[in-house]
Amino acid sequence: MTEKALRLGTRRSKLAMAQSGLVADAVSQVTGRPVELVPVTTYGDISREHLAQIGGTGVFVAALREALQRGEVDFAVHSLKDLPTTQPEGLVLAAVPEREDPRDVLVARDALKFTDLPHGARIGTGSPRRMAQLNAYARAHGLEIETVPIRGNVDTRIGFVKNGELDAVVLAAAGLNRVGRSDEATDFLSVDTILPAPGQGALAVECRAGHTAQDAVLAAELGELDDPHTRAAVTAERSLLAALEAGCSAPVGALADILADGRIVKEMRLRGVVGRPDGSALVQLSTTGPVPQTHDAAMALGRELATEMLAQGAAGLMGERAQ
DSSP states (O other): OOOOOEEEEEESSHHHHHHHHHHHHHHHHHHSSOEEEEEEOOHHHHOOSOHHHHTSTTTTTHHHHHHHHTTSOSEEEEEGGGSOSSOOTTEEEEEOOOOOOOOEEEEEGGGOOGGGOOTTEEEEOSOHHHHHHHHHHHHHTTOOEEEEOOOSOHHHHHHHHHTTSOSEEEEEHHHHHHTTOGGGOSEEEOTTTOOOOTTTTOEEEEEEOSSSHHHHHHHHHHGGGOOHHHHHHHHHHHHHHHHTTOOTTSSEEEEEEEEEETTEEEEEEEEEEEEOTTSSOEEEEEEEESOOOSHHHHHHHHHHHHHHHHHTTGGGGSSSOOO
16 A cells, blocks of 8 residues: 655745655655645735735745645745744744755846846846845946836746846746756856845745654654755844844845865855845845854854844834834
8 A cells, every 4th residue: 555645735836836846856755655746825926016015924935834734734845035034833844955056146138147237227126135235236336227126936027028128137046947947047146246035045844843743753754854054054044034123025135155175164154234225225244153053053143143234224224124
């Protein structure tokens, strides 16, 4: 008799189904059980409002978490950058697999790079974080650009460039890679130019927190997919976001990376940025310390940098501080 399939809750978008499919294969290998995808429609998928208006925080997550808590799915896969920074009772982040490329990419007409865009170029993005950094970079380099708020899936966004409505759009490299379209990127934006969203490029595998023996076994099995360096990095990034009291749609960028000498891991560097969407003001700082060996150490790294950023006026750049 074949074992009952595990039910993996996922958003319905092509990207979500692709990344959940990758996790499903890995879970199948670890557990020896088949995994079926259970598509769930979230509020963020059906609302036509811009993410900054609907709050950003949790709009792609709540319905999946409810399905988990009701027992309709056994575990769920989220894009980590969509997760609110507080973990709900009864659910656990069982695994944060190895991170994909955290960078942002430009998809521009005529294969243009960011610095080759024409005077007055219209660049589409739904993210205040990207707007703030694109506009700040343009100001610093004497470029004239207009950032245009957009929504939609990868096809829709790239479509704005193909039909001539926009000169370029900015997307996450990880998303393009996971749907097999990275060859459409015309420029990979250095993290020195644009810091990604906290957790960008990473996935979160969530399940119920050991209410039953089955839950505990599944949580332990899913835990085999966890990548400790990725988890430490995204924990520090999300701790920074939480300490700034900012939601997923706030103009906050953060990236923790491992500094290594050859194969010897030396330290972790955490960089953070907060800016006004028009790029007129940015607070950008970094801190470097030992690679956190515990959840608390990673959290402390994020809080420490947030405290320094707030001391330099970060709160005033975020508009209303989202909860």
